[in-house]
Amino acid sequence: MKHVIAIANQKGGVGKTTTAVNLSAALAATKRSVLLIDLDPQGNASTAAGMKKNENTLYEIYSQNLLINDQILKSPSGYDVVPGGENLIALEVLIRNEQKQGELKKQLKPLNYEFIIIDTPPSLNQLTLESLFAASATLIPLQCEYYSLEGISSLINTINTLKNKNLTENRVFGIIRTMVDMRNNLAKEVSEELEKHFPELVFNTLIPRNVKLAEAPSHKTSAIQYMPSSFGAKAYLALAGELIRRIESGR
Numbered sequence: 001m002k003h004v005i006a007i008a009n010q011k012g013g014v015g016k017t018t019t020a021v022n023l024s025a026a027l028a029a030t031k032r033s034v035l036l037i038d039l040d041p042q043g044n045a046s047t048a049a050g051m052k053k054n055e056n057t058l059y060e061i062y063s064q065n066l067l068i069n070d071q072i073l074k075s076p077s078g079y080d081v082v083p084g085g086e087n088l089i090a091l092e093v094l095i096r097n098e099q100k101q102g103e104l105k106k107q108l109k110p111l112n113y114e115f116i117i118i119d120t121p122p123s124l125n126q127l128t129l130e131s132l133f134a135a136s137a138t139l140i141p142l143q144c145e146y147y148s149l150e151g152i153s154s155l156i157n158t159i160n161t162l163k164n165k166n167l168t169e170n171r172v173f174g175i176i177r178t179m180v181d182m183r184n185n186l187a188k189e190v191s192e193e194l195e196k197h198f199p200e201l202v203f204n205t206l207i208p209r210n211v212k213l214a215e216a217p218s219h220k221t222s223a224i225q226y227m228p229s230s231f232g233a234k235a236y237l238a239l240a241g242e243l244i245r246r247i248e249s250g251r
């Protein structure tokens with residue numbers, strides 16, 4: 001069964017791209033077929049996946065009526081990639097002007113992957129909405145700081161509105177605590193607040209602040225390949241395991 005998962009949070013710097021790349025690598029390490037779609041104009045997920053600058057982004061697919069299947073590239077980290085880049089800024093305009101909302105969902109329908117992971121921009125713009133239309137589930141990475149809590153309700157409300165209008169079957173599947181340092185009292189307090197308010201959504205796995213997670217993209221790879229024994233790599237492998245267990249249990 002195919003699972004299309006958007007990694008979304010309109011706040012920047014919460015570990016969306018790190019999560020998209022390392023979760024893709026961790027799922028691939030379990031011998032599951034994985035496609036990572038970089039829908040962020042910054043293209044950081046593409047760099048971390050070992051992709052060179054190219055013109056195979058969703059902008060070309062939408063503007064030239066190409067099939068996404070013909071634009072997929074292989075990552076050295078064991079999963080496939082549809083790269084992102086600056087021309088995705090133009091895609092946002094194209095989607096609005098040419099009424100292309102929902103095109104990504106149509107393109108993904110015939111693909112045969114167990115997991116499709118979509119990395120989204122740090123805003124609730126047209127590109128993020130396009131990923132929410134296409135996804136069957138959304139994971140929200142959240143840094144354990146009070147300001148990070150503010151955007152969750154807005155994102156959850158947006159997904160519920162789209163679902164209530166029968167525009168998507170998407171639902172918030174989980175909240176992932178990232179860049180966690182439990183020696184910090186604030187991190188503990190925010191973590192406890194999350195568990196209290198979203199008991200069914202918060203993943204047990206904590207993603208720590210970890211130097212190897214930060215270093216890996218400069219080597220054009222995930223922490224899973226760069227330093228598999230690091231705390232960061234182990235955390236994302238644990239997260240992949242928890243995600244699979246939740247899916248299999250029907251949560």
